[in-house]
Amino acid sequence: MAEVVFDEVSKVYADGTRAVSGLSLDVGDGEFMVLVGPSGCGKTTALRMVAGLEEISSGALRIGERVVNHVPSRDRDIAMVFQSYALYPHLSVYDNIAFGLKVKKMSKQEIDRRVRNAAEILGLEQFLKRKPRALSGGQRQRVAMGRAIVREPAAFLMDEPLSNLDAKLRVQMRAEVSRLQRDLGTTTIYVTHDQVEAMTMGDRVAVMRKGELLQVADPQTLYDRPVNLFVGGFIGSPAMNMIEATVTRTNGALAVDVGKQHLELDEGTLSSRPALRAYEGRTIILGIRPEELEEASLAPETPPDRRLRGVVELREALGSELMVHFTVEGTREALTEDVKELAQDAGAPTAERPRESNGSGALLVGRFGARASVEEGKPVEVAVDTRSLHFFDAETSEGIYDAEPKEKGASA
């Protein structure tokens, strides 16, 4: 049990690539910290520095009371679960799990006790004599977990441990790993590129991009108050709609103009985001999560000035809900570096081009109730929950919150 502290930790490779720059992060004792970000954001490098598999270029890394920059992996008292599981193919499941204990010259009885205990926790009892190649993906993953937990280390490091499992098993193992970590109470750093994993598993989530830490917060805060467009777009599925809008004032209250349409803002919005006042008359980027949109007839209490009108382009019925893609005339999708990178990460081939449908406006995605009456090609009226709108500076991509612009976490 120990805390893990990154203090301005950087990693620069010999060819000058900065994989991680000035990472400062405190992982509390017993905390489940998830590092998340698109590929190449430095999250795995950060983890490997904790493991001692990468040298630390500058800064200090502490595990417990000890600065471990120059401590070899084997003396760091950590255990790691690899994406590939990295099981020893010539050893049985029992010997795989016992490997780290045998290295430590632990007594036979103690090894046996711990291995059997771990096997019981993970449901591996009947597989102890098997070789890894005779196991399924999920069982291999459990063996890798078992190898980590018998060591009773100061911290667990997990490098995308679930990404090689199929979707169903991944959901199951996600819950198992979370429960296991909670039961053991061992400090855990978990790397993933999957925001759902990050949100469901982490006590806190650290979002990284291009080697920099953007935001560390508990999942709800991350969802409610993303520090910038990138975090806003990365967290949540389907991704947040991001369109250009203008802040205006009517009858003393603030509102945003989306194309020719008008969205009235609540008093609460202004009081929780006093900085928004300074943007009056300027163009900002408005973030609307698909789940804050609803077909108007299913939300009759929403006043007319909190509705958007558009044309339905595509309707995807999921049974429990309806994903509706619709265009709003006269609007433009935000197209900043952040948005492009997010689109690239999502695998969109045309990241350079905004998702304009027919040149008439931005394409938005709404997550409507299953009973919503929408038809493709027909107009739709969409109620907007204006209490949960997100506002970002059009130039810096920073979220607009407090009156004083925050310095911390700015990506320059």
Added chain:
Amino acid sequence: MAAAATETAQFSGQRDTTAARILRALAKTPLQILLAAIGLLWLVPTIGLFITSILPQSSVTSLGWWKIFAHPSLATFSNYSHLFHNAGLTGALKTTAYISVGNTLIVVIVGALAGYAFAWLEFPGRDWLFIGVVGLLVVPLQMALIPMFRLYNTLGIGGTTLSVVLFHAAFGLPFAIFLLRNFFVGIPKDILESARIDGANELWIFLRLILPLGLPAIASVAIFQFLWTWNDLIVSLTFSVTPITVWIFDQLRQFSSSIDVIAPASFISLIVPLAVFFAFQRYFVQGLLAGSVK
């Protein structure tokens, strides 16, 4: 949809008729016959040698080999029993064993250690040094015979079994290091990193992971090196050591007609490497790494 499914069924049905299977088998048969013929052709000298070795010396020259099938057969193992009471031969066999086993051990141990270092340890000049090792692969050993002969005499180990062992080891190592390094590099890096995090030091990793995982490659190196040095003539001849190859060669020179000694001795010399090959063959298993990652 239904029509398409029927079509597919018919199509696959046609492919698996008995006639089609016979045709497929026939298509492969010429190749198999050819391979079998080549195999038999290669076996002819060995069979001839064996038959010669079990015929009495008097019959070899005067009668045909088919006499061993006559009644009563002329076949006899007296040649062999005489040979095993010949101190010259047993001594030569022992020398051969010392040389081939000794140098194979050195090559395997040093080669595996060096291969691991070249594959997985960071040290300055590693890649240049490895290029140097690869370069040594092309040095012909004949070039070193005379200089080494003089060096051995200066050191006072000229004419000893040890001198031949060392010579073979030196010339076997570049290939062994090259082969083992390339095999070890293919061992998933995650496994070694995982072991390091689990607390293992380099020696432990070498003994508990690299050696068992590298067994197929190590076995190949050992077999190659053993066969090569078992059959060596020129090196031992130069350093005046008498393993079985040199001993047989000496028989040939002294009594040109001593076929009753040469044939069985040659056969013994041949059968041992063959046995070794078949004994170690099971280590050439594929897929030892299966199930480790992903």
